[in-house]
Amino acid sequence: MRADSPSSTPQAPETSTALAEHCDALFSPGSPLQEELPQWSVREGQRELAMAVAGAIADRAILMAEAGTGTGKTLAYLVPALLHGGRVIISTATRNLQDQLYNKDLPAARRALGAAVSTCVLKGRSNYVCLYRLQRAAEWVHGRHAHTQLRRITQFAKSDARGDLSALSGLEENSALNFLLTSTTDNCLGADCPDYKACFVMKARREALASDVVIINHHLFFADLALRGEGVAELLPTADTLILDEAHQLAEIGVQFLGARCGTAQVVDLSRDVLAGGLQHAKGLADWQTLSGALERAARDLRLAAPQNPGRLSQPQVLDLPGWDVALHDLQAQLAHTAEVLSAHVEAAAEFERLMDRCTALHQAFSSWQAAPDPEQTDAPPQVRWADVGSAHLRLQAAPLSIAPAFAALVAQRSQAWIFTSATLSVGGSFRHARAALGLTPEQGGCAPVEGGAAPRCRELRVASPFDYAEQGRLLVPQDLPLPNQPGHSESVGALAAQLAMGNTGGTFVLTTTLRAAKIIAQTLRALLPGRAVLEQFDESKAALLARFASTPQAVLVGSQSFWEGVDLPGDRLTLVIIDKLPFAPPDDPLTAARLKQIEAEGRSGFTDYSMPQAALSLQQGAGRLIRTESDRGVLVVCDRRLTATGWGRQLLTSLPPFTRVSQTAEAQAFLQGTK
Structure with missing residues (x-):
């Protein structure tokens, strides 16, 4: 704030x-x-x-x-x-x-x-240091680097009036430390918190109401x-x-946000708060270490029941996972047992009652997600349930198909x-x-x-944009690459990207529709461009990658969804944008599949009424990274010949800025080098 x-x-x-x-x-x-x-x-x-x-x-x-x-x-x-x-x-x-x-x-x-x-910025509570959790963080921090960062944040919290972590330079955006030092609606103690009056979140809200x-x-x-x-x-x-x-x-x-969600990260956070609260308020009255450890292990076992690779699974896919029912049963049993232990010592601290409520709420949330929809609730808006599988945690979501x-x-x-x-x-x-x-x-x-x-x-x-796109930009749609569903497509995109980047005097973006394609293309680029900086999504945080890209001449960055928009790199920092294929949402994505099914059930075309508009908007966003000022010049390459070979592709083509079309790679190279 x-x-x-x-x-x-x-x-x-x-x-x-x-x-x-x-x-x-x-x-x-x-x-x-x-x-x-x-x-x-x-x-x-x-x-x-x-x-x-x-x-x-x-x-x-x-x-x-x-x-x-x-x-x-x-x-x-x-x-x-x-x-x-x-x-x-x-x-x-x-x-x-x-x-x-x-x-x-x-x-x-x-x-x-x-x-x-009067003006102000108001962010979610996960952006502000929680003074109460900061005091407990040392119990969970391991390693010299983490302890150094913790000391920096502690000093920052003492000297900064707002406690907004974005003001602290050098802090990793997705650091696990941030999760330990900020609050959620689940673990916030509210008015019962001993630091309530000094709370940065409450200060932020009060100032927002006065601005x-x-x-x-x-x-x-x-x-x-x-x-x-x-x-x-x-x-x-x-x-x-x-x-x-x-x-x-x-x-x-x-x-x-307009649905319900629960996940293993919430359970791990709960287990740590149970241990901290037990040792602080009721040490010796229960084996808090064992209780907390069992709850955390149950959460990790549920994550391990899902595939190793991150991705999204539909509810039926999750329910069919080997070992899922056992892992979920064990987690819910552990949540119930933790609530029982806490209830036996609830007089020791008001915090225990909140911890009990969190156990009960999580138990109910996992049960609700697992249960079949109530057939009698005919007036309820259509919902879809899925699981987001991350590298370390699993989140179960239930959401309306539309807001x-x-x-x-x-x-x-x-x-x-x-x-x-x-x-x-x-x-x-x-x-x-x-x-x-x-x-x-x-x-x-x-x-x-x-x-x-x-x-x-x-x-x-x-x-309309004031830019002269026909003069400032060129569009190349290669006709000799494999189609996106054919073998070797990503490798061919990587080879073309290397060829164009080699003669590009500015920076190059390769935007992909999947993380798998990003990895293949990055590997190809590194093999064909030795000595050139090739940056890949998840090598570092997005902010760190963009900072490196902007400061490294002729760098190449390969990224998926999060790099298609919200990136502003004018001038020579970005003069070549390559899109691997038309950005249609995967039809097997649970949310997409449910929406398409509903549209078809209404007698409409899912492709025309949903897939095409979504792809057009995404394509516009990706192309929009290229020309940012009146003096910018650059080339957009869409490595999917369906854009010009099909009727629906030509409809998508109209959503792009009116760049001058070129048909040969050599023409694109000449424009990048300023000779044409």
Whole structure:
């Protein structure tokens, strides 16, 4: 949580006419924005977007706005929101984007407007040091490096006012240490915590409730709607304007949280808290070491019942695993036994009652996931159950196939302005897919028609990128590679990538649809490009890999899903993007399979109504990594000839920026080397 410049008096909202006139002047020649933002220039698309946002805010309407890369959409929504006044909530896709908004974009807009508003960043509790758990962490930390990091974090917690771990440089993003030092809704002691008054999470919530502009992320937005535990639910009713940036991710992120989940990581965390609490409050009254160890072993045995390789399994696949029933039975028996031991000593500490509740809740969660759906619950929204298998842990999830009903109800019951924006929201020029995914249609109830000739509450706007893609970029679709389902495809992609990267003066991205393909392609590149830096996903954290890539001339990075979007590497840092195949979701993925089945049952085409739009949006995002400024040049290679050889492929082709097509590898090489 970061707060800045508290204002004693909230800014009075501008009228609709005044707001439109003010925005028009600010995004026209002679604007005062030029003084504060030397790089700013008049862009008709940015002005058009700002005017549409201003109108939606003034009318408390719903706006879906697609703004092509380079439009300057952040400033286009910040300026009218700040001018209008009132409380503004901005939600974006990642914590990094939150920090960019808070540290760069929002201060610039405030300075340009002279806006006296208080601003803050609010993140989920897993981003803040838990002072109570920090005191216990030494019991679980092993190794010199981990102890060194623990000392750094301890000193940081003493000196930093906010306790946001992102402010501590050199800390690994997915470090196991972070899990030990932060709280969850399960293990938080709430008002019973001895550090409650100094708690960084509670400070963050209090400051958010007192701020005019609050920056959150989509994970926190949905987690809070589901759990009512992070402070966002208290903020929503007070907001005049809600801006959801990177809105193309909302539907998928929402599914993760609007269901139920439980996993072995929660059990391991519980086992450690049982040991710590037992030794602190009831030492000698039970064999806490043995109790904790048995619970942790039961959790690990359940993980070992699943395949070794990470992936996703459907519920039937999980139930058919050899040894699954025995492992789950043993885990639940151990949870029940742990609760019994705790109940015998509950008078020793209030913490024991919370630990008992966690045992019971986890026991129930595992049972509910395992059980067959209740056939009498005919009014319940369709659900799908699956298991996410990680390298060390297993998570069981049950989720609705769509967030549309829940999200439509949320939007319909709140009269605030809702601004949905992204560089990729439409498919084939239509917002139909995005609106349906969020329930923003009259039929779904999230966008009721307006009577009496008034301006519609649901509005749409598409603003093209100002970039000259035909001049700045080239598109190559090789015709001589094996098809993606044929043997040797990934090896051939790796060989072509090596050939192109060899003569590329800038950086190269190879974006894959699977981790298996990423590994094969990376191995091929290393063999064919000795001495060249070839970086592979999971070698390091994403942030560390991108930092190395950006600082290493002519580096090659091979990555899957997480590198397809949210990466901004302008100039020579990235001049070649290679996509291994068209990004259709695997049909055997449990969530995808369940959605396709439901669509087909409704008499519609799963391929046309789901697979194609999803692939188009993903393809747009991957291609969007290439050209980031007016001076960038680069080549996009899609190693899947179905893009040009099939009718549906040519439909996907229209979703790409209008790069100039080349048919030969030599033409792409010449463009990369600046000779053509």
